[in-house]
Structure formats: C-alpha cells, structure tokens
Amino acid sequence: MSRARGLAPAAGGGGAGWIGAAEEIGAAQVREAARRIGNPREARWMAEAASRAPDPTRTLAAMVERRLNGEPLQYILGSWGFRRLELAVDRRVLIPRPETEQLVDAALEMLDRTGRPEATVVDLGTGSGAIAVSIASERPRTRVWATDLSDHALEVARSNDPTGAIRFLAGDWWEALPEGLRGDVDLVVSNPPYVAASEAEALDPEVRDWEPAMALIAGDTGTEAIETVVGGARSWLRPGGGLVVETAPHQAPGMAALASRLGYVDVEVRTDLAGRDRMLLARSAAACRPRLQGATARLSWR
Ligand SMILES: C[S@@+](CC[C@H](N)C(=O)[O-])C[C@H]1O[C@@H](n2cnc3c(N)ncnc32)[C@H](O)[C@@H]1O
Numbered sequence: 001m002s003r004a005r006g007l008a009p010a011a012g013g014g015g016a017g018w019i020g021a022a023e024e025i026g027a028a029q030v031r032e033a034a035r036r037i038g039n040p041r042e043a044r045w046m047a048e049a050a051s052r053a054p055d056p057t058r059t060l061a062a063m064v065e066r067r068l069n070g071e072p073l074q075y076i077l078g079s080w081g082f083r084r085l086e087l088a089v090d091r092r093v094l095i096p097r098p099e100t101e102q103l104v105d106a107a108l109e110m111l112d113r114t115g116r117p118e119a120t121v122v123d124l125g126t127g128s129g130a131i132a133v134s135i136a137s138e139r140p141r142t143r144v145w146a147t148d149l150s151d152h153a154l155e156v157a158r159s160n161d162p163t164g165a166i167r168f169l170a171g172d173w174w175e176a177l178p179e180g181l182r183g184d185v186d187l188v189v190s191n192p193p194y195v196a197a198s199e200a201e202a203l204d205p206e207v208r209d210w211e212p213a214m215a216l217i218a219g220d221t222g223t224e225a226i227e228t229v230v231g232g233a234r235s236w237l238r239p240g241g242g243l244v245v246e247t248a249p250h251q252a253p254g255m256a257a258l259a260s261r262l263g264y265v266d267v268e269v270r271t272d273l274a275g276r277d278r279m280l281l282a283r284s285a286a287a288c289r290p291r292l293q294g295a296t297a298r299l300s301w302r
Contacts, residue, residue: 025047026057030044031043033046033061046064046076046077070205072095085137087128087130087160090156091211092152092156093128093153093157094211095211099246102279104135106281107189111186111187119186120145120181120187122185123135124147124174124188124229125192127157127191128153129157129168131146131189131190133161140165145166145169146169148170149170173229182236183236183238184236185238186241188242190229192226194223195218196217196222197219197222198220203216222251230255230282231258233284234284238284239286240286243264244279245280246279250277252279252280256268256269256280256282264283265285267282268280
C-alpha cells in the first residue's frame with residue numbers, strides 16, 4: 001500500500017544527545033520505556049526529546065503512553081528529519097516520507113536544467129512544507145510559492161520556514177495562485193493525495209487513524225488530485241517548464257500516458273529507492289504555451 005512510512009530520525013535524533021538524555025532521565029527508565037514499546041531505538045529518540053522538557057521523566061512516561069496508543073513516533077517527537085531539515089510535524093500535516101526526499105532530488109535536477117537560478121517554483125499541497133522549504137533552502141535564489149487547502153497545514157508549513165522566504169497561499173489546487181503567475185512558472189512540484197477512498201480501510205492504522213484524511217485520500221479513483229495537478233500545470237508553466245509529481249506505484253504508468261496525451265514532452269517515470277514507480281516527470285512543450293487572458297502583468301517578487 002502506498003503511504004507506508006519509513007523511519008528517519010529527526011536531525012540529531014538517536015545520536016550523541018541520547019547519552020545526555022539517559023543521564024537526565026535515568027538509564028533504567030529509558031530501558032523500561034524501550035521494553036514497554038518494544039523498540040529501544042524509538043525509546044532513545046523519545047528520551048532525547050523528553051530530556052529537553054521541564055520534567056523529562058514525566059514527559060517520557062507520557063510519550064510512552066501515546067506510543068502505546070498507536071500514535072506515530074513523529075507526532076510524539078514533534079519534529080522529523082527531511083533531507084537537511086528538521087521539520088515540525090503534528091497531526092495537522094502528513095509525516096514527510098523518504099520517497100518525497102527523492103522527489104525533491106528530481107525537482108532540483110529539473111530546476112538546475114532550466115539554468116535560471118531565480119526560477120519560480122510552485123509546490124501544490126505543501127503540508128509541512130517539506131518540499132517547498134527544501135527547495136528554498138537548497139536553491140536560495142528561487143522564488144517558491146506553496147499552497148494547501150488546509151489552513152492548519154499552512155500554519156505548520158509557515159513555522160518550518162524561518163526565513164519567511166516562501167509565499168504560502170490557501171486554496172483548492174490552482175485556485176490558490178495569483179493569476180499573474182500563469183505562464184511564468186519554471187517548475188511545478190507536488191505530492192498530492194493519491195489513495196482511493198476504497199483503499200482507505202486497508203491503510204496501516206498508524207497512517208489511517210492519525211494522519212489527515214485530506215492528505216491521503218484523493219477520491220473514488222485515487223488519481224483525481226494528480227490529474228488536477230497534471231492537467232492544470234500546462235497553463236501555469238512557461239514553455240519548457242518542468243513538472244514533478246509523486247504517485248502511487250500502480251498509478252505512475254497511467255499518469256505518464258495522461259501527460260503524453262496532454263502534450264507534455266520528455267515524459268518519464270522514476271522509481272524510488274525500493275525500485276517502485278513513484279514519480280512522474282515531464283516538461284511543458286512550446287505547444288502547451290498558455291493562452292494569457294488579460295493576465296500578462298508579471299508579478300513582482302516581494
Ligand atoms: C500527501 S500530502 C503532501 C504533503 C507534503 N507536500 C509532503 O510531501 O509531505 C498532500 C497535501 O495536499 C493537501 N491538499 C489536499 N487537497 C487539496 C486541495 N484540494 N488543494 C490543495 N491542497 C490540497 C493536503 O492538505 C496535504 O497537505
């Protein structure tokens with residue numbers, strides 16, 4: 001099933017800090033936490049996070065109870081590693097996944113190929129801001145716009161952008177963007193929801209019962225949001241602009257065929273580290289050039 005979670009510690013998690021945590025809390029309590037949750041590594045990460053709280057022992061005990069209640073470790077820790085970042089995460093947002101780190105690799109590769117350091121990038125469905133903040137920090141001259149339908153998710157995303165460099169916008173997919181951006185975007189990147197409603201029950205309970213349904217479920221087919229992103233990008237990208245979209249493995253070939261039918265060029269499916277089809281890459285052809293309808297004014301940045 002898609003949206004399986006891989007474990008990646010928050011930056012610094014599980015490292016030397018754990019020794020200090022054990023001193024703070026007491027090695028016996030950390031061992032007891034490990035025994036109760038059946039996972040020494042997770043217990044060490046929790047102890048390290050708890051050691052920064054005013055009452056570490058009580059905080060660790062509360063964390064253990066939350067974990068035993070099925071809550072994902074990432075929400076309990078309150079932050080999670082993503083590429084070079086340590087992102088705040090809680091129940092308002094999807095926990096960023098390792099395969100999305102690869103999506104950012106593909107996005108940066110495409111961005112670099114444009115040869116435009118000040119390229120305009122749009123991240124649709126930004127959630128925690130994982131993709132947008134990574135691109136903004138790894139390519140600091142880019143102009144990044146990030147959207148989400150969820151105001152709650154946008155609060156988290158904003159908190160993950162300490163420089164305030166990213167423009168966060170609320171709204172339904174393309175409707176969130178200012179009209180003046182149409183035809184001026186160098187790169188559209190998105191990890192939209194892609195689980196079909198009928199597949200929701202089969203999700204890992206830790207995903208299904210804790211992560212926002214809006215971040216997971218797309219609709220009856222599961223491809224509704226991807227189709228909206230792929231279909232809409234044609235009129236927002238500049239000619240030759242890039243599109244990078246995460247999909248479930250079984251959706252990738254169909255979505256690539258859709259992109260070809262819509263006139264994109266250089267359509268490609270890439271795999272994740274496990275060898276599963278996971279990313280759709282494409283470029284807008286000159287033929288996809290948007291018809292600007294009274295929206296030719298270029299937006300000034302800032
Ligand atoms: C799979 S999550 C991806 C979050 C983040 N980009 C990541 O990769 O970790 C999908 C995101 O799309 C947002 N979303 C769902 N429906 C949307 C819509 N109609 N318009 C804009 N965003 C939407 C969700 O709130 C969620 O944050």
